[in-house]
Amino acid sequence: MAKEITSRSTDYAQWYNDLVLRGGLADYSAVRGCMVIKPYGYALWENMRDNMDRMFKETGHVNAYFPLFVPRTFLEKEEGHAEGFAKECAVVTHYRLKANPDKKGELMVDPESKLEEELIIRPTSETVIWNAYRDWIQSYRDLPLLINQWANVVRWEMRTRLFLRTTEFLWQEGHTAHATAEEAVEETRKMLDVYADFVETYMALPVIKGVKSANERFAGAVDTYCIEALMQDGKALQAGTSHFLGQNFSKAFDVKFLNKENQQEFVWATSWGTSTRLVGALVMAHSDDQGLVLPPKIAPIQVVIVPIFKSDEQKAVIDMRVREIMKDLKDIGIRAKYDDSDNNRPGWKFAEWELKGVPVRIAIGPKDLENNVVEIARRDTKEKHSASMEALAFYIKGLLDEIHTNMYNKARDYRDAHITPVDTWDEFKKVLEGKGGFISAHWDGTSETEEKIKEETKATIRCIPLNNPQEAGTCIYSGKPSKERVLFALAY
Amino acid sequence: MAKEITSRSTDYAQWYNDLVLRGGLADYSAVRGCMVIKPYGYALWENMRDNMDRMFKETGHVNAYFPLFVPRTFLEKEEGHAEGFAKECAVVTHYRLKANPDKKGELMVDPESKLEEELIIRPTSETVIWNAYRDWIQSYRDLPLLINQWANVVRWEMRTRLFLRTTEFLWQEGHTAHATAEEAVEETRKMLDVYADFVETYMALPVIKGVKSANERFAGAVDTYCIEALMQDGKALQAGTSHFLGQNFSKAFDVKFLNKENQQEFVWATSWGTSTRLVGALVMAHSDDQGLVLPPKIAPIQVVIVPIFKSDEQKAVIDMRVREIMKDLKDIGIRAKYDDSDNNRPGWKFAEWELKGVPVRIAIGPKDLENNVVEIARRDTKEKHSASMEALAFYIKGLLDEIHTNMYNKARDYRDAHITPVDTWDEFKKVLEGKGGFISAHWDGTSETEEKIKEETKATIRCIPLNNPQEAGTCIYSGKPSKERVLFALAY
Numbered sequence: 012m013a014k015e016i017t018s019r020s021t022d023y024a025q026w027y028n029d030l031v032l033r034g035g036l037a038d039y040s041a042v043r044g045c046m047v048i049k050p051y052g053y054a055l056w057e058n059m060r061d062n063m064d065r066m067f068k069e070t071g072h073v074n075a076y077f078p079l080f081v082p083r084t085f086l087e088k089e090e091g092h093a094e095g096f097a098k099e100c101a102v103v104t105h106y107r108l109k110a111n112p113d114k115k116g117e118l119m120v121d122p123e124s125k126l127e128e129e130l131i132i133r134p135t136s137e138t139v140i141w142n143a144y145r146d147w148i149q150s151y152r153d154l155p156l157l158i159n160q161w162a163n164v165v166r167w168e169m170r171t172r173l174f175l176r177t178t179e180f181l182w183q184e185g186h187t188a189h190a191t192a193e194e195a196v197e198e199t200r201k202m203l204d205v206y207a208d209f210v211e212t213y214m215a216l217p218v219i220k221g222v223k224s225a226n227e228r229f230a231g232a233v234d235t236y237c238i239e240a241l242m243q244d245g246k247a248l249q250a251g252t253s254h255f256l257g258q259n260f261s262k263a264f265d266v267k268f269l270n271k272e273n274q275q276e277f278v279w280a281t282s283w284g285t286s287t288r289l290v291g292a293l294v295m296a297h298s299d300d301q302g303l304v305l306p307p308k309i310a311p312i313q314v315v316i317v318p319i320f321k322s323d324e325q326k327a328v329i330d331m332r333v334r335e336i337m338k339d340l341k342d343i344g345i346r347a348k349y350d351d352s353d354n355n356r357p358g359w360k361f362a363e364w365e366l367k368g369v370p371v372r373i374a375i376g377p378k379d380l381e382n383n384v385v386e387i388a389r390r391d392t393k394e395k396h397s398a399s400m401e402a403l404a405f406y407i408k409g410l411l412d413e414i415h416t417n418m419y420n421k422a423r424d425y426r427d428a429h430i431t432p433v434d435t436w437d438e439f440k441k442v443l444e445g446k447g448g449f450i451s452a453h454w455d456g457t458s459e460t461e462e463k464i465k466e467e468t469k470a471t472i473r474c475i476p477l478n479n480p481q482e483a484g485t486c487i488y489s490g491k492p493s494k495e496r497v498l499f500a501l502a503y
Numbered sequence: 504m505a506k507e508i509t510s511r512s513t514d515y516a517q518w519y520n521d522l523v524l525r526g527g528l529a530d531y532s533a534v535r536g537c538m539v540i541k542p543y544g545y546a547l548w549e550n551m552r553d554n555m556d557r558m559f560k561e562t563g564h565v566n567a568y569f570p571l572f573v574p575r576t577f578l579e580k581e582e583g584h585a586e587g588f589a590k591e592c593a594v595v596t597h598y599r600l601k602a603n604p605d606k607k608g609e610l611m612v613d614p615e616s617k618l619e620e621e622l623i624i625r626p627t628s629e630t631v632i633w634n635a636y637r638d639w640i641q642s643y644r645d646l647p648l649l650i651n652q653w654a655n656v657v658r659w660e661m662r663t664r665l666f667l668r669t670t671e672f673l674w675q676e677g678h679t680a681h682a683t684a685e686e687a688v689e690e691t692r693k694m695l696d697v698y699a700d701f702v703e704t705y706m707a708l709p710v711i712k713g714v715k716s717a718n719e720r721f722a723g724a725v726d727t728y729c730i731e732a733l734m735q736d737g738k739a740l741q742a743g744t745s746h747f748l749g750q751n752f753s754k755a756f757d758v759k760f761l762n763k764e765n766q767q768e769f770v771w772a773t774s775w776g777t778s779t780r781l782v783g784a785l786v787m788a789h790s791d792d793q794g795l796v797l798p799p800k801i802a803p804i805q806v807v808i809v810p811i812f813k814s815d816e817q818k819a820v821i822d823m824r825v826r827e828i829m830k831d832l833k834d835i836g837i838r839a840k841y842d843d844s845d846n847n848r849p850g851w852k853f854a855e856w857e858l859k860g861v862p863v864r865i866a867i868g869p870k871d872l873e874n875n876v877v878e879i880a881r882r883d884t885k886e887k888h889s890a891s892m893e894a895l896a897f898y899i900k901g902l903l904d905e906i907h908t909n910m911y912n913k914a915r916d917y918r919d920a921h922i923t924p925v926d927t928w929d930e931f932k933k934v935l936e937g938k939g940g941f942i943s944a945h946w947d948g949t950s951e952t953e954e955k956i957k958e959e960t961k962a963t964i965r966c967i968p969l970n971n972p973q974e975a976g977t978c979i980y981s982g983k984p985s986k987e988r989v990l991f992a993l994a995y
Contacts, residue, residue, distance in 0.1 A: 038635065041577070045570035047635050050650060053567045075545045079624070079655055079671050080593075083600065085533070087610050097600040097610050101572075103624065104596045104612065106659040108575065108589040118579050118589050120596065120621055130534065131613055132571075132595065132624075143530065143539050152846060158542060163571055165597040180688035354644060433545065447797065503915050 041310030044178030095230020182286035193219035221474025245447020302366025536670030546803035587722020660902025666783030674778035713966025738941020812866035
């Protein structure tokens with residue numbers, strides 16, 4: 012390795028950047044706040060996307076594609092939505108460049124190409140989609156409409172971080188239309204469950220399902236549900252949101268349907284999204300000071316095989332055996348790579364694949380061949396052991412499952428150990444500054460209190476957990492009565 | 504059906520729009536020149552995309568994602584490229600809206616959010632990608648770099664048409680980097696072959712592989728290879744392009760590598776792309792006056808089953824049998840739909856699925872059950888016949904292949920019958936105005952002549968076919984000597 016990775020204890024933020032950059036997931040770009048998702052990072056995202064996409068389709072959703080551009084007047088139509096997004100949007104004002112007469116070889120905006128109405132690069136697509144739904148929905152027979160879109164969106168964030176907060180990011184946004192409020196709420200909750208299921212089952216990351224306070228609600232939503240995960244530095248990360256939009260957008264865009272009683276009614280809406288920020292979440296939740304630790308089910312490479320040899324003859328014999336192993340692995344759907352490049356020594360390769368977070372490494376040398384075994388190294392525990400070549404692929408399959416479970420349990424144990432009930436303001440601040448994690452505390456239910464707590468400590472209410480036990484108490488900040496505890500945390 | 508579809512002979516352009524809109528492929532949007540790709544159209548595109556993606560990966564390519572924004576100064580760096588794209592690009596000049604003080608409820612561009620350097624929405628990504636490659640490529644060991652991107656791009660076209668030419672469209676763009684010109688040319692040709700293979704094998708559309716004249720070359724390319732298809736109105740459609748970029752972009756972005764002789768050298772480049780315009784191509788090539796005719800391999804629904812019944816009892820028995828058929832079809836990978844909705848009568852359903860181009864329709868009534876047969880209707884020939892329920896799924900599988908072959912052959916026969924050799928200018932104009940199709944004619948090889956022909960007739964050189972027979976002759980327009988015939992046509 013050319014350079015050591017910064018350790019978590021030295022500088023957590025730098026450790027994260029080192030991992031993303033040197034692990035080959037992404038790179039900075041020339042455009043402020045935008046990143047390049049490199050092939051290894053994109054392969055990881057593809058595996059996440061494909062699994063989510065399958066889960067969406069299994070729950071009855073179909074994909075479509077809506078325009079990148081939101082006319083300015085569309086954004087104005089839903090007041091809360093406009094307030095939420097107007098301050099951070101990329102605005103297209105012209106449609107042509109021309110040669111700059113004063114500077115040879117340079118281009119300039121052609122003032123004659125000014126648009127009559129500015130176009131916003133979509134920060135999210137509720138407005139564009141509900142404008143289309145007006146033509147698509149006439150009767151209750153057209154409902155529900157269960158549509159998802161995979162797309163890029165742009166939000167002009169002032170402070171950006173690779174994957175976690177970038178000006179442009181990739182995401183999916185579901186937009187559904189329903190005949191009743193009950194059905195829309197059910198959809199909102201169902202997709203929250205799909206998200207939680209995906210993040211836990213594929214990313215090995217436990218989440219808490221909850222509902223947002225009014226302050227943290229999506230701009231334009233009646234209710235925002237979320238899944239919250241905990242990172243290794245004790246900060247929370249919102250891993251997905253699902254919004255019940257009520258009739259806000261159907262009213263803004265005049266989308267009515269004829270119900271079974273032959274009456275015109277406004278349509279009920281949901282929207283829900285997850286993004287490439289999930290890649291950041293899994294890096295921060297699982298990785299260590301040696302590099303990435305990728306969850307087996309979505310790792311682009313699940314197994315890497317490194318040959319150990321001193322002569323071409325030895326290499327040839329190993330190659331032959333590895334070809335069989337590779338075939339066996341592929342046959343049962345395991346993504347394996349044989350790293351027989353002659354540029355680097357085995358030790359260098361070990362470190363490289365450790366940095367890249369490949370769950371299982373297999374080393375094979377002449378002695379292993381003699382004994383019909385391989386040396387196996389687990390990325391999660393860094394344990395090494397030898398395993399028989401007999402039925403190796405099935406053994407590896409089991410091992411990958413074991414690694415997944417171990418990663419999930421480790422993250423869950425850490426998370427569970429970092430939900431701290433506190434009953435006083437002093438305690439609150441002490442836990443926040445020291446131990447970190449989620450703080451379970453009474454809150455008086457007002458936005459004012461939440462804002463003051465945020466101002467003083469930067470902590471926000473991450474969520475009011477679903478099925479939250481009701482318990483009388485007093486707000487840690489205002490001392491006013493409270494009926495339940497909510498989860499506070501510092502957050503990404 | 505609410506309304507008849509315009510026939511091809513009445514108004515070919517309107518026929519196409521009717522099919523796209525009423526077949527449920529796409530819809531107009533509120534933004535000029537942008538369309539909404541509806542679920543049925545997007546499912547078709549997904550099948551195309553997934554097959555191409557697999558083919559790219561099988562030929563050693565990986566996916567990545569680069570920013571949507573191109574800084575203005577990037578576009579300036581490659582002169583030909585700038586000239587080609589500056590005149591039709593969406594320009595982001597500001598990053599914030601604010602409340603309009605003069606008009607309550609309205610938003611306006613915040614003048615204080617003006618960007619120092621304007622950002623162009625990518626019309627293509629050579630500049631952004633080669634700027635990144637500068638950091639990624641140091642030595643010959645880093646080459647070749649074989650990267651593809653699936654993305655949206657924007658070109659501010661003045662005249663737009665659903666799928667064929669839209670302001671925003673979806674595409675893939677491959678961008679590869681090589682150590683030698685030979686290797687880059689080989690890659691350019693290889694990807695042309697992949698495109699031709701995809702379009703012929705999956706879209707049942709024969710293509711002519713060729714190279715573009717200088718006039719039709721991609722802005723910034725040394726050579727542009729293309730595949731050209733013929734539509735039913737005798738106009739050509741460019742279905743994919745593959746460019747040998749020489750060292751134009753590596754020089755513009757200073758991307759050098761250390762070769763095996765330890766010398767710094769500029770990197771050689773290719774780029775290649777196909778887009779959602781392919782959806783328009785397959786609609787125009789195969790469909791008829793009753794609606795879409797979709798190629799079986801990429802049709803979202805390959806088989807639709809319609810029950811014919813008069814009582815609930817009959818329906819129940821049919822349902823039971825159809826469940827088995829559906830399972831058998833699914834088990835061998837056939838995408839089938841059971842249309843047992845009670846909103847519409849069978850005749851309506853027949854017309855609807857005909858409009859939507861489903862390759863095979865199965866009808867099952869009580870009598871069919873008695874005789875252990877089904878009624879099968881082929882979309883391509885509109886022939887109906889009865890088939891045994893025994894091993895029905897395998898029969899359907901064979902039938903889908905037969906339909907593919909028939910569609911391909913029909914399109915190829917039409918195309919072959921519409922390649923007309925002409926030797927005089929009068930003949931040229933006569934064929935162009937009458938029969939249409941490709942005209943194989945001698946050309947003196949100059950851009951001037953090509954431009955004059957275009958001005959007078961709107962015809963362009965679609966390509967100089969690969970392995971074109973060399974044949975001495977005289978240019979149909981200038982009368983100057985020519986060494987080969989090239990293919991002219993009116994084109995989309």
